[in-house]
Amino acid sequence: MKKKRPSLKDIAEVLNVSTTTVSFVLNGKGEEKKISKELIAKVEAYLKEINYKPNLVARSLRTGSTRVLVFMVEDISNHFFSKVGRLIEDISYKNDYRVLFCSTENDLKRTQDLIHLFHERQVDGFIIVPPLGIEDDIKHLMEHETPVILFDRKIPSLKTDYVVINNFEGAKTSTKHLIDSGYKNIAYITVDLDQGQMQDREAGYRAAIEEAGLNEITLKLPFNTTAVTESREKLKNFIKEHSNIDAIFFATNYLSQSGLKGIHQIDPNLINKLGIISFDDSGFFEMYSPTISAFAQPIEEMAEQLMRIMLKKLKEKDTKPEYLTLKGTLVARESSQPKTTKL
Amino acid sequence: MKKKRPSLKDIAEVLNVSTTTVSFVLNGKGEEKKISKELIAKVEAYLKEINYKPNLVARSLRTGSTRVLVFMVEDISNHFFSKVGRLIEDISYKNDYRVLFCSTENDLKRTQDLIHLFHERQVDGFIIVPPLGIEDDIKHLMEHETPVILFDRKIPSLKTDYVVINNFEGAKTSTKHLIDSGYKNIAYITVDLDQGQMQDREAGYRAAIEEAGLNEITLKLPFNTTAVTESREKLKNFIKEHSNIDAIFFATNYLSQSGLKGIHQIDPNLINKLGIISFDDSGFFEMYSPTISAFAQPIEEMAEQLMRIMLKKLKEKDTKPEYLTLKGTLVARESSQPKTTKL
């Protein structure tokens, strides 16, 4: 049979006090509200005895706050996002906030649904990796004074805080690293999304290639999570057609992962002849054989900055937005070492 | 400046009707409640015009239902769990439920916190991969008539529904597959958890080895997410000490992933000499070089069954619990093929 959870009213009746008193004690405001020590002790003892848990839905309705934040990224199972998410969760916990995670899959409709769902449930703040076309929905949140921080990508038309990395520098550094390892024909594999961060990475690649007087070799694959196999076939054909390629720079870690599979399918030994580097690190990369080099984003710093800004915004409304562009670091592993000895 | 969200009351005042009427129309009960077609049309038009979204916190307080389910697994970034989660989300969506995902990390305290957090927020149902020691908290949920379904593992003392696979058969089949491929010295790598499913897998391995008249070679690593490196060192030493091993059966996919890294560290070419199979598939396995064989759980079927049972329990209370043990399938890839040609 169903147990009814006791309400403040039930407790007040048992103890012969008012719900107000119980509520004050429950929220630790007993002293402040001049409740006598004896009564505080009595109420606290009873609360503990029955292991009372307040109904948070009722509390939220009254206070207008849920103490819940939402972390909305492209794909929460992606190493980069899940690491940042985990750190954010820890910081939130210490500040008595809970975090809900969800994946947008870069799908506008899905993201809009999620934003509205959570907004209707009165969550207190959003950290979002914004897909293209989401401006209006985010503006809508901002009009209701719900804190929103953009992450990984910025949207120029939105005057709200963001935390991103310097994609241009990162891509340039990575490309240079391949060049320094002796590679001459470096292909750049990216997705055909008009997102700012992707354009910056491409520009970074181009800059390094031009400075070194090499030739650009670029392939843009369709961004479409359902057609992964098709994408990989295109990549395989591209590699076969450009037999002079001696290195590949993948613009994101999921491209790399699919790409490595394609390379393996062409020839299990091909991976040992190519220089490889990926933008964004992945747990997968240090387990692969050979281990894969990557340009890693500063995960801890990003999480700390995101939460610092979020907590600030939750405390005081109408703060000036902060625009943060952080630096990443190159993680050189086996895949980007000179291969001349093996050839 | 802050926009206040309109409430039903505001709308009722503007339209000069009662909040009751607006609520009926909002919930599509207009006809049933004998509201005239004209008035329904007028209210609907206005609701659409201002793009009214009800306050779901208030609705939940009144109805006692949030239309939210929780999917609580060991690690949501694990391929197996994230796949099942995604399918569950789709089915839920079609039935007007939302799903929240979270990771227990097999940590009792963390899991308890999460269960209480969501219970206090009145979520409608739980699908849980239960860590050891969680019985009482789950019993507590059941006493409050909150539907709970166990997944991946069962807890004998709990009379609630579960969906698991036949771990014994799966492990036996996998081991036999290695034997059939000609391997003679098959090591079994597992974790030192007293969980039923792990014991069943080990028993399956043992049964196949005994039937074939081979020798058991078993290594139990400590389950400890923070000491991955240490674990891997133990594994490496184990492999070095047992130089006669020609195949390895990993009891879970995360063990395999760490194990593959260890094998690579010992010698990049070692992987091509060993037969490898893993319990639980992973996206990583078909990308690895060589591709890794695995015993895969029936992901679609599990998601469908879980949601079928959940929806049934949400509709009618006091249903008889269902105990489902499904079958998995062997996915033979490169890593478990005979290696005799290469030696």
Added chain:
DNA sequence: TGCTATTGCTGAATCGATTTAGTGTGAAAC
């Protein structure tokens, strides 16, 4: 003694929806 201040507590409004129990009107039934 009379006045204000403080202490210690409570009644009732409130958040924004849902839902029960009606209310007033006009037409049909007897």
Added chain:
DNA sequence: GTTTCACACTAAATCGATTCAGCAATAGCA
């Protein structure tokens, strides 16, 4: 001519917390 009933709608209670406004009793002070 009264009763009944369907229709079209509404007032008010309700969910379970928080919180404002206020009350009675005692203390402090002149």
